[in-house]
Amino acid sequence: MAQKIFSGSSALVVAGLAVLMLTGILALDQYFSREKAYALNLRHIEQNDRMFAEHVGRSLDSVDILLDEMRIALQEGGGWQHWSAATGHQSLKTRLSRSLPQVRHLLIFDADGNQRHTSFAEAPPQINIRDRPYFVSLARGAERADYGPYVGRNSNLPTYALARRLGRDSFEGALVVALEPVYFEEFCRSSRPYGDFETALVNAEGRIVTLCRSLNTADDQLPARAGDDYRQVLAGGAFATLPLNMNRSTHESGSFVATTEPVPGHSNLRVINITPRALLTQEWRQQAWRTALLSGLALLTLLVAGLLIRRQLQQLAVVTHELRRSHETLELRVENATRELETRRNEALRLADAKARFFAAASHDLRQPLHALQLFLADLTRVTNDPEQKVLVERIESASRSIAGQLRSLLDISRLDMANITPERKHVALQTLFSQLADTYTVPAEARGVRLLFRPREVLLETDPALLTRLLGNLIDNAIKFSPKGTVLVSARWRRNAVRIEVRDNGAGIPPEHQTEIFDEFFQIENRARDPNAGLGLGLAIAHRIARLLGANISLRSAKGHGSVFALTLPVVAGKVMAPVVAQESPAIPPLLLLDAGGRWENTDDLAERARRWGYEVIVPNTISDAWRALDDSRCIPVILHTESCQLSAEYQSLLHRHPGVLITAAGCNMPEQGAYHLSEPVKPARLRALLRSLH
Numbered sequence: 001m002a003q004k005i006f007s008g009s010s011a012l013v014v015a016g017l018a019v020l021m022l023t024g025i026l027a028l029d030q031y032f033s034r035e036k037a038y039a040l041n042l043r044h045i046e047q048n049d050r051m052f053a054e055h056v057g058r059s060l061d062s063v064d065i066l067l068d069e070m071r072i073a074l075q076e077g078g079g080w081q082h083w084s085a086a087t088g089h090q091s092l093k094t095r096l097s098r099s100l101p102q103v104r105h106l107l108i109f110d111a112d113g114n115q116r117h118t119s120f121a122e123a124p125p126q127i128n129i130r131d132r133p134y135f136v137s138l139a140r141g142a143e144r145a146d147y148g149p150y151v152g153r154n155s156n157l158p159t160y161a162l163a164r165r166l167g168r169d170s171f172e173g174a175l176v177v178a179l180e181p182v183y184f185e186e187f188c189r190s191s192r193p194y195g196d197f198e199t200a201l202v203n204a205e206g207r208i209v210t211l212c213r214s215l216n217t218a219d220d221q222l223p224a225r226a227g228d229d230y231r232q233v234l235a236g237g238a239f240a241t242l243p244l245n246m247n248r249s250t251h252e253s254g255s256f257v258a259t260t261e262p263v264p265g266h267s268n269l270r271v272i273n274i275t276p277r278a279l280l281t282q283e284w285r286q287q288a289w290r291t292a293l294l295s296g297l298a299l300l301t302l303l304v305a306g307l308l309i310r311r312q313l314q315q316l317a318v319v320t321h322e323l324r325r326s327h328e329t330l331e332l333r334v335e336n337a338t339r340e341l342e343t344r345r346n347e348a349l350r351l352a353d354a355k356a357r358f359f360a361a362a363s364h365d366l367r368q369p370l371h372a373l374q375l376f377l378a379d380l381t382r383v384t385n386d387p388e389q390k391v392l393v394e395r396i397e398s399a400s401r402s403i404a405g406q407l408r409s410l411l412d413i414s415r416l417d418m419a420n421i422t423p424e425r426k427h428v429a430l431q432t433l434f435s436q437l438a439d440t441y442t443v444p445a446e447a448r449g450v451r452l453l454f455r456p457r458e459v460l461l462e463t464d465p466a467l468l469t470r471l472l473g474n475l476i477d478n479a480i481k482f483s484p485k486g487t488v489l490v491s492a493r494w495r496r497n498a499v500r501i502e503v504r505d506n507g508a509g510i511p512p513e514h515q516t517e518i519f520d521e522f523f524q525i526e527n528r529a530r531d532p533n534a535g536l537g538l539g540l541a542i543a544h545r546i547a548r549l550l551g552a553n554i555s556l557r558s559a560k561g562h563g564s565v566f567a568l569t570l571p572v573v574a575g576k577v578m579a580p581v582v583a584q585e586s587p588a589i590p591p592l593l594l595l596d597a598g599g600r601w602e603n604t605d606d607l608a609e610r611a612r613r614w615g616y617e618v619i620v621p622n623t624i625s626d627a628w629r630a631l632d633d634s635r636c637i638p639v640i641l642h643t644e645s646c647q648l649s650a651e652y653q654s655l656l657h658r659h660p661g662v663l664i665t666a667a668g669c670n671m672p673e674q675g676a677y678h679l680s681e682p683v684k685p686a687r688l689r690a691l692l693r694s695l696h
Contacts, residue, residue, distance in 0.1 A: 049261035088117030158226030181210035423464035455491035591617035
């Protein structure tokens with residue numbers, strides 16, 4: 001009894017130790033999973049900051065490109081100082097309509113800092129920015145400058161400005177873009193990683209350029225606006241003593257995590273993200289509670305499962321006994337079914353063999369009287385002079401030829417089914433084989449109005465030439481029959497160490513539902529009435545059997561109304577590929593004929609300059625007559641710019657029908673077919689360049 005008690009106590013101790021060990025393992029696992037979840041969510045925040053910083057960088061780079069293009073245009077065009085108010089406003093408004101959504105205004109200031117032209121009004125407010133730091137920097141010789149945040153004097157809204165110096169030798173003024181910080185705030189909100197967050201775009205002094213916060217702000221959250229020091233207002237001032245840092249960094253306080261990400265290409269801007277630390281482990285805490293609950297449920301489940309397993313083992317013993325008896329019965333049934341299937345298989349083989357022997361005997365025995373009939377018809381043709389009798393004799397000859405062809409097909413397919421035919425492989429030139437097929441089938445093709453073309457390759461095959469000739473002949477004959485007044489192309493295409501032979505026609509095609517049956521005996525799609533002149537439907541069946549003898553499968557690609565392609569691939573003799581590879585010169589780039597049909601397209605010179613950078617010679621005729629002469633004298637690609645209306649004049653329509661090219665119209669124009677490739681404004685340069693390359 002004492003031994004039993006000791007054993008029971010030992011079992012309890014072992015069970016307790018096991019529970020403690022499992023509990024410790026679970027606790028360690030939860031600890032490490034918490035650290036892993038914290039690090040993973042922190043990387044998620046850093047990646048989101050990087051994405052926001054890259055978006056800001058790309059947006060500012062786009063504005064830089066716009067400013068550089070406009071500065072070059074203003075300095076090369078000259079005369080902006082003498083623009084009227086309407087001209088200046090329209091020019092800047094046009095550029096603004098084609099720019100980016102982060103741009104609020106486009107502005108031009110003269111050398112004294114006076115506002116001359118704006119994109120938002122013909123008569124802008126009379127303001128002077130001579131005191132702005134970025135204007136002072138440009139006046140002292142800097143080529144570019146940015147400044148902000150500040151309250152714009154035109155909009156009275158928080159603004160960030162990018163500016164470019166105007167004037168080559170001397171300072172003539174400034175071209176300024178006023179950015180819309182709300183644009184960056186909207187992107188920040190749409191990509192925020194958590195519901196509670198504070199993200200700010202700040203300058204080198206730590207001043208907020210734009211700010212987006214959680215919609216569920218805390219009651220003690222400090223108000224913030226553009227120009228405030230982010231350290232004083234974000235996270236309730238938890239990072240007030242944080243030093244300014246322009247590099248990527250991470251800082252933690254008691255309740256918050258602050259991450260810093262520099263804006264690529266703009267060293268004076270960076271993204272600051274403030275996230276409550278509790279959010280970084282929120283999912284882990286939820287998972288920990290679920291794990292604890294599931295662990296308790298697992299213990300309860302194990303107890304219930306133990307009782308159920310005992311019951312199932314008892315039932316399993318009964319089922320095992322029944323299965324053993326069923327297995328013995330099943331073996332007997334399988335043996336009986338196997339014997340029955342073998343009997344039916346032998347009967348099917350006997351019937352197939354009898355059918356093949358019958359077709360072979362019938363076709364062979366009928367060839368002799370049919371041959372005699374053809375001889376008698378030949379004699380009858382010589383002695384017949386009456387026109388009506390000659391017509392009748394010709395019809396009999398046609399019928400006898402059809403019967404002879406059908407019997408020959410029956411004999412061939414029976415031989416392929418019965419005889420153990422071994423291909424007599426030898427070296428054969430594919431070009432010679434194509435020449436023989438051309439001599440055989442050109443006349444029948446011409447009689448049916450079919451154009452028969454051959455495109456051989458100078459390769460050497462090791463195959464049975466007779467079988468391959470019969471196979472290709474059946475495919476060609478089939479294509480000629482079903483391509484009336486069309487074209488049949490027999491071609492050879494290169495493959496790795498092989499050649500692919502294709503028989504392509506442009507006939508009615510084969511519907512998908514019949515493509516698996518097309519190689520069966522006596523199957524014909526368009527001969528339901530069994531017209532004797534259309535054959536028995538054995539040509540493709542014979543070709544399929546010959547292909548298997550040659551070790552090549554016939555593939556079919558067809559669609560109803562789009563013709564058919566029958567193809568087989570054969571290996572070439574190693575070292576006997578004789579086709580020389582001739583390097584072809586690249587086609588010359590044709591010149592572009594640039595015509596402004598409306599006379600008001602503002603970027604004709606820009607398009608011409610861009611085309612020249614692409615390598616095109618650009619011809620700009622003065623009149624439509626000059627355009628006709630240029631097109632008749634050289635191979636040009638006409639590019640017609642027509643943005644005034646959606647109606648193209650008759651003379652330009654005639655030119656496009658005679659010389660197809662590119663037609664560029666205003667957005668929304670749905671012009672009818674003009675014999676041209678139609679593009680609508682705004683035209684993407686990459687798309688236009690790709691279209692021009694495809695035309696030559």
